[in-house]
Amino acid sequence: MKRKRKNYSANEKVAIIKRHLVDKVSVSDLCDEYLLNPTVFYRWQKEFFENGAAAFEKSDARRQRAERKRFEELEAKLQVKNEVLSELMEEHVRLKKTLGVP
Template identity: 40%
Template sequence: MPKRARRNHSSEQEAALLKCNHVEKIPVSDLCNKQKLQPSLFYTWQRQLFENASAVFDGSKTGVSAREQELQARIAQLEAKLAKKDAVNADISEEYVKLQKELGEP
């Protein structure tokens, strides 16, 4: 019998399954059977959740994930690029108006 290919679950899927168990009180066995998931994997996710839960309550209170920081950096980069393009457009428009005046065009 050939081995099944590994399935990768997104962090959103993992969180949703953990929430079903902890908030909605759906038994682990029912969740795992429905999702065709090994209970050991579910408990690994649960352990990771509780090991990293302290980050939510740490003293920094920034609440900014690495992904959010990455996106904020990208936004800043794109805004800087846009500002540079705006400056170039303003310069070109100014030169165009000067040329129109010199050539006597309306």
């Protein structure tokens, strides 16, 4: 019978990795306890170490990145609106010429 896959939250993954690194629980014991494949554990650990620097970033840098992203999204939205407005104005001028309206 196939067992159902458990989806672990980010906090649960960190807690499992912490038990290995701090509490010195072996990977095999953790994998048995949580019904994990060891390759999954090692993938989590790799991601944890690769993304660990984000935890030490200053919130100011994160906020600036978020603001920059929002600014770029708004610029793109404004560009689309300008293009639509330009098309509408061209259509308006064309209709006025067709109807002979000054």
